[in-house]
Structure formats: structure tokens, C-alpha cells
Amino acid sequence: MRTGQEHLHIATDAELSAMLLRSKAEADRGFTEVYARYAQRIYAYCLRVLGSTEEANDIFQDVMTRFFRSVQSGQAGSVENIGGYLMQIARNLCLNTKRDRKATLNIVDIPLHIAPAGYEREELLALIRNALGCLAIEYRDAFVMKEYEGLSYQEMAEITGETVSTLKNRVWRAKDKVREILAPYIHDIESH
Amino acid sequence: MDYRILLYTYFEEGLDATTEQSLFQALSHDAELRQTFNDLRQMESLVSADRRTIAPPPRVTTAVFSALNIPPPMPLHIPVPIAHTPIERTDEATPRPWRTLMLAPLLLLWETKIQLAAAALLCAVGCGAFYWLGLQQQSGVQQNTVQNSNAPYTAQMLNNGSSLSNNNAETSHPARSVHRNVSNKAINNNNDGQSWLSSTQTTVNAESILADSVSAEQPTTAISPVSSVSSSLLPMKVLPIASIQAPQMIGTTDATLIAESASIFSRLSVSVRGIGLVAISLPEAASIHNDSWLKNVAAGVFYNFSEYHAIGIEAGREAFSHDERRHDASMQNDDDVHHFDSEVFFWYGLSYRFTAPQGTLFGVLTPFAQATAAVSEHGFIGRTSFGIRYSLSEHWHIMGGVEGSLLRGDDHGRRDYSGKAGATLGIEFKF
Numbered sequence: 001m002r003t004g005q006e007h008l009h010i011a012t013d014a015e016l017s018a019m020l021l022r023s024k025a026e027a028d029r030g031f032t033e034v035y036a037r038y039a040q041r042i043y044a045y046c047l048r049v050l051g052s053t054e055e056a057n058d059i060f061q062d063v064m065t066r067f068f069r070s071v072q073s074g075q076a077g078s079v080e081n082i083g084g085y086l087m088q089i090a091r092n093l094c095l096n097t098k099r100d101r102k103a104t105l106n107i108v109d110i111p112l113h114i115a116p117a118g119y120e121r122e123e124l125l126a127l128i129r130n131a132l133g134c135l136a137i138e139y140r141d142a143f144v145m146k147e148y149e150g151l152s153y154q155e156m157a158e159i160t161g162e163t164v165s166t167l168k169n170r171v172w173r174a175k176d177k178v179r180e181i182l183a184p185y186i187h188d189i190e191s192h
Numbered sequence: 193m194d195y196r197i198l199l200y201t202y203f204e205e206g207l208d209a210t211t212e213q214s215l216f217q218a219l220s221h222d223a224e225l226r227q228t229f230n231d232l233r234q235m236e237s238l239v240s241a242d243r244r245t246i247a248p249p250p251r252v253t254t255a256v257f258s259a260l261n262i263p264p265p266m267p268l269h270i271p272v273p274i275a276h277t278p279i280e281r282t283d284e285a286t287p288r289p290w291r292t293l294m295l296a297p298l299l300l301l302w303e304t305k306i307q308l309a310a311a312a313l314l315c316a317v318g319c320g321a322f323y324w325l326g327l328q329q330q331s332g333v334q335q336n337t338v339q340n341s342n343a344p345y346t347a348q349m350l351n352n353g354s355s356l357s358n359n360n361a362e363t364s365h366p367a368r369s370v371h372r373n374v375s376n377k378a379i380n381n382n383n384d385g386q387s388w389l390s391s392t393q394t395t396v397n398a399e400s401i402l403a404d405s406v407s408a409e410q411p412t413t414a415i416s417p418v419s420s421v422s423s424s425l426l427p428m429k430v431l432p433i434a435s436i437q438a439p440q441m442i443g444t445t446d447a448t449l450i451a452e453s454a455s456i457f458s459r460l461s462v463s464v465r466g467i468g469l470v471a472i473s474l475p476e477a478a479s480i481h482n483d484s485w486l487k488n489v490a491a492g493v494f495y496n497f498s499e500y501h502a503i504g505i506e507a508g509r510e511a512f513s514h515d516e517r518r519h520d521a522s523m524q525n526d527d528d529v530h531h532f533d534s535e536v537f538f539w540y541g542l543s544y545r546f547t548a549p550q551g552t553l554f555g556v557l558t559p560f561a562q563a564t565a566a567v568s569e570h571g572f573i574g575r576t577s578f579g580i581r582y583s584l585s586e587h588w589h590i591m592g593g594v595e596g597s598l599l600r601g602d603d604h605g606r607r608d609y610s611g612k613a614g615a616t617l618g619i620e621f622k623f
Contacts, residue, residue, distance in 0.1 A: 027262075028262045028263060031260065031262055032262070035253070035256070035257075039247075039248050039253070040246065040247050040248065043246060043247065043248040043252075044243055044246040047246055048242075048246075057248075057249065057252045057255075060248060060252060060256075061252055061255050061256050061259065064256045064260075065256060065259050065260060068260050124238055125238060125241060125242045125245065127238075128235070128238045128239065128242055129242065146204065147236075147239045147243075148239065148242075148243050152205075171200075171204075172197065172200050175200060175232070175235070178235060179228070179231045179232065179235055182231065182234070182235055182238070183231050186230070186231055186234045186235075187227075
């Protein structure tokens with residue numbers, strides 16, 4: 001099964017996309033490489049935008065299977081940017097899920113986990129996850145794409161259909177909010 | 193100029209040299225801006241650290257590849273053995289809350305990442321309990337030896353002073369003959385009590401037994417604690433249990449077998465067990481299903497290095513099939529339970545087994561506890577089992593009990609655990 005898999009890491013997205021249309025063995029190898037290349041990023045997006053492991057697991061699985069089937073069925077055509085395509089599917093499914101849930105939380109409503117002095121890194125990581133949960137979905141979406149996925153504003157604009165300036169505004173406002181939440185803890189760390 | 197925006201741009205995309213210099217000048221004399229800079233830097237660091245902790249769980253990877261009927265991506269080091277076969281849908285569309293409820297403590301243990309500690313503790317407690325039972329049993333055997341070695345004679349002496357003449361001439365090993373009295377009623381065949389009592393290998397003084405027993409006006413069966421017997425009541429020396437020669441028959445203690453086993457070969461035993469394990473997919477699904485017995489078998493050779501303890505090597509095949517709730521947009525219900533039939537893989541490792549004294553339970557059942565540390569292509573496997581052994585004959589024994597297995601795999605450098613529990617049934621041959 002490993003045979004020939006190693007060299008695929010240099011294949012372009014278009015080549016991988018084409019592999020999915022060939023024989024089953026080729027398609028299997030191609031999808032395995034796609035998974036190795038993008039699964040972590042897509043899963044991170046789903047997890048941090050949805051804030052729920054169970055939902056993220058479901059949506060992530062849905063994203064990967066939809067991608068494979070849409071490429072194989074020819075609906076997607078030749079995908080030049082698999083990462084972006086996967087991100088589009090993930091974003092649509094995540095936003096739909098969030099809309100269905102209709103759970104808009106206000107920052108002041110969220111009881112943040114207040115750790116005692118001398119925070120461990122794990123607690124700080126939990127804090128940043130909580131802080132993300134406090135953001136409205138459009139801000140969280142923009143923040144995660146920028147900070148977790150490392151996308152440029154132009155790539156984000158292509159995925160979301162929003163303008164670059166709108167996205168910048170969202171990311172910066174999100175950063176303001178997250179920073180506002182984290183600041184007391186960060187200051188406490190620095191003072192120790 | 194809005195330096196806050198410059199800060200954001202600096203961290204995201206960088207600035208040209210002129211703007212960067214301008215920003216640094218502002219930072220040098222604006223404490224609040226410096227604090228914002230520090231906050232953003234810390235935030236970037238935290239996000240980066242958080243990002244590195246995220247990876248799709250192996251079971252999700254399994255689900256994806258199974259759904260697409262693609263062989264599992266072994267190069268991705270997915271630890272949980274993965275489905276090769278298409279998913280077999282069950283009719284159960286709803287989760288089973290009672291099972292979730294029952295497994296809640298297990299789930300909690302699982303998620304708090306103290307699985308190994310809990311397994312070790314469980315094994316230690318089990319072994320300790322059996323060991324304690326063993327000590328109790330051993331103590332009981334010693335007491336019985338004392339009681340049985342004195343009670344018949346003292347009773348006979350009290351009731352009939354001449355009854356000692358029933359003892360036979362087996363004077364060289366009085367304790368052995370006493371021991372046989374317990375099971376074989378050999379005392380009835382004794383016919384020379386005088387010589388028995390005068391044997392130099394025993395210090396039992398019949399007259400003092402008689403005198404003390406009579407003066408104390410207590411039933412002879414009240415002579416129970418070995419220490420009190422030897423120190424105050426009786427000037428007797430109790431022979432160590434290991435020196436007692438037991439008859440070769442079912443019911444013989446392992447101690448005697450060990451004591452009499454002169455060769456290494458005679459201390460060996462071979463066991464084969466089938467493990468009908470109920471796989472428990474934790475923590476997500478908390479649903480269970482039966483694995484087939486043939487997927488989980490183990491065989492081993494054990495060496496009894498002491499009365500209760502044995503070490504051995506075991507090898508076997510293992511499967512970690514599991515059920516999982518999975519979202520499927522094409523279905524009305526988002527909580528379909530899917531069965532993942534994992535591949536079977538081989539393992540081998542070292543085992544330690546503790547066996548309680550023969551017949552600890554109801555006189556015929558012998559508890560045992562076993563722990564195994566093994567390796568496989570998917571990672572470390574820890575196995576513990578507790579159960580009972582029943583002796584069919586001197587050599588053949590059947591074993592039954594419960595068994596738990598824990599597989600520790602590796603997922604992109606992160607530890608991942610899969611567990612299961614179930615019933616074990618096996619057979620053992622002791623040489």
C-alpha cells in the first residue's frame with residue numbers, strides 16, 4: 001500500500017485531482033495523499049469554528065467524502081486548488097450547522113474558566129478556545145482562516161466571496177476581542 | 193497613523209522597512225502600544241501551539257476511508273486498525289443512553305488520560321486481592337495442619353487413652369502422615385502411636401498436649417493460632433507447608449506441585465485462550481458489539497517460578513472493531529450507528545500470572561489474574577484478565593473470566609488509545 005505513495009507529495013493539486021478520476025487504485029492513492037496533505041488543516045478549521053468535537057468529526061467526515069464524490073462524479077471538474085475547495089465545502093457545512101444551531105453567545109454570557117495564578121500552557125490553550133467560542137460566527141470564521149489556516153486575505157476572499165477589506169476588518173476585530181479576553185492572563189504571566 | 197492596524201499588519205503580512213521603522217519608534221515611547229504588541233505576540237504563540245494540537249482522530253480517519261471504501265492510510269500512522277470492508281449499517285438509529293450512562297465513569301477515566309494508571313491500579317488491586325486470598329488460604333492450611341495433627345490424637349487421648357496405638361509405623365514423617373489424614377484418612381491405618389510420638393523428627397509431646405488440653409478444659413479444636421500453639425500451648429514444631437508431601441491428585445495445591453517438581457519441564461504450562469471481546473469505542477460512541485472469538489485468540493507458555501507466580505510469553509491475534517455514530521447528510525437521521533470491522537493483527541509479549549491457592553472458591557475453583565505487556569504493528573498493547581480456573585484432571589484445566597485490552601497507538605506523534613473488554617475462555621495444560 002505504501003508503494004508509490006511517497007513520491008506523491010510532489011504532485012500538484014491538479015494532478016491529484018486527476019488521479020481521483022482514474023482507476024480505483026489510482027484514486028485510492030490520490031485521495032490518501034490529499035488526506036495527508038489537507039486533513040489536519042480542514043479538521044482544525046471545523047473544530048475551531050464549530051467548537052464541538054462531535055460536530056467537527058461529523059462535518060470533517062462529510063467534507064472529505066463530499067470532496068471525493070464530487071471530484072469523481074465530475075461535478076467539481078479539475079480542481080486546481082484542493083485546499084481552497086475543501087475549505088469552501090467545510091465552511092459551507094460549518095456555517096450551515098451553526099445557523100441550524102442558532103446559538104449566538106455573547107461574550108458576557110460565557111463564564112470563562114478562570115484559572116488560578118500560575119497558569120499552565122494547557123489552560124491558556126483552553127482559554128483561547130473559550131475566547132474563540134465567544135466570537136460571532138463571521139468573526140470566528142475569519143479569525144480561524146487567517147490564524148489557524150494561514151490563508152492570505154486574497155485566498156480568504158476567494159473562498160468567502162467577501163472583499164479583502166471586510167475580511168481584514170473582521171479578523172482585526174476578532175483579534176481585539178480575543179486579546180481583550182486573554183490580556184489579563186497574559187499580563188499575569190508576564191508579571192510572574 | 194493607526195499603530196494598532198500597523199501592529200496587526202506587522203504580524204500578518206509584514207511591513208515595508210519605512211513603516212516598520214516608524215512602528216518601532218512608536219513602540220519605543222508608547223507603553224500601551226508595547227503592551228498591545230506583547231499581547232498580540234503571545235496570542236500568535238498560543239494560536240500556533242493550539243494549532244499543533246489539532247489532528248483528526250484516528251476513528252474519524254477510519255470513518256472517512258471506510259465510507260469511501262478505500263484501504264486505510266497506514267503511512268499516516270493511524271493507530272487504530274482500520275476498516276477494510278464497507279460499513280455495515282445497523283438498524284439502530286438512536287444512541288443507547290443507558291450504555292452511555294453505564295460507561296460514564298469509564299469515559300471519564302478515558303478522557304482524563306489516566307487509562308494506563310487505572311489499568312495498572314486495577315491489575316495491582318486484583319493481584320493483591322488474590323495474593324491476600326492466597327495468604328489466607330495458606331494460613332488456613334497451616335492452621336488445619338496443626339489442628340488436624342493434634343485434634344484427632346488429643347480427642348482420642350481424651351476419650352480413649354489407648355487409641356494412640358492405632359498409629360502406624362510411619363514414624364519418619366509424622367507431618368506427612370498427618371497431612372494425609374486430612375484427605376486420605378490415613379490415621380485409621382496407623383498402628384504404632386508410641387513410635388510416632390517418640391520420633392525424633394517431631395517434637396509433639398503427647399503427654400503435654402493431653403495435660404495442657406485437659407487443664408485448659410477446652411476443646412482441642414480451639415488450638416488454632418500457630419504462634420500461640422507453638423509458644424504457649426504446645427512445645428511443638430510445625431513443619432513448613434512446603435515440606436509437606438501431598439498426594440498427587442486433583443486438589444493438590446500448586447505449592448506442593450512446585451515443591452515436588454524437580455525439573456523445569458514439570459513447571460511449564462501451556463495455555464490457549466479465546467477472547468470473545470466486546471469492543472468498546474471510547475469515548476465517542478459508547479456503543480458495543482461482539483467481536484468474533486476467532487479474531488481474538490492468545491496462546492502462551494508459562495513457567496511457574498513459585499507457588500503462586502508464573503511468567504510466560506504469549507502471542508495472539510487481536511481486533512479492535514467498534515461501532516461509531518457518524519453523520520451522513522444523505523440520511524434523515526444524523527446519528528446512524530456504523531460498525532467498523534477492523535483488521536486482525538498479531539501481537540506478542542510477556543505475561544505475568546498470579547494463581548490463588550487451588551480451590552480457593554468453593555473448593556474447586558481457583559482464581560487467577562494475569563497482566564500482559566505486548567507489542568504489535570499498531571503499538572503497545574496492555575492486557576489484563578481476571579478469572580477462575582477449574583481442574584478437569586491433574587494436567588488439564590479450563591479457564592474463564594473477563595479481560596480488558598488497551599492499544600496505545602501513535603497518530604502523527606500524538607498518543608491514541610483504543611480499548612475493549614469482554615469475556616475470555618481458555619484451556620491450559622500443565623506438565
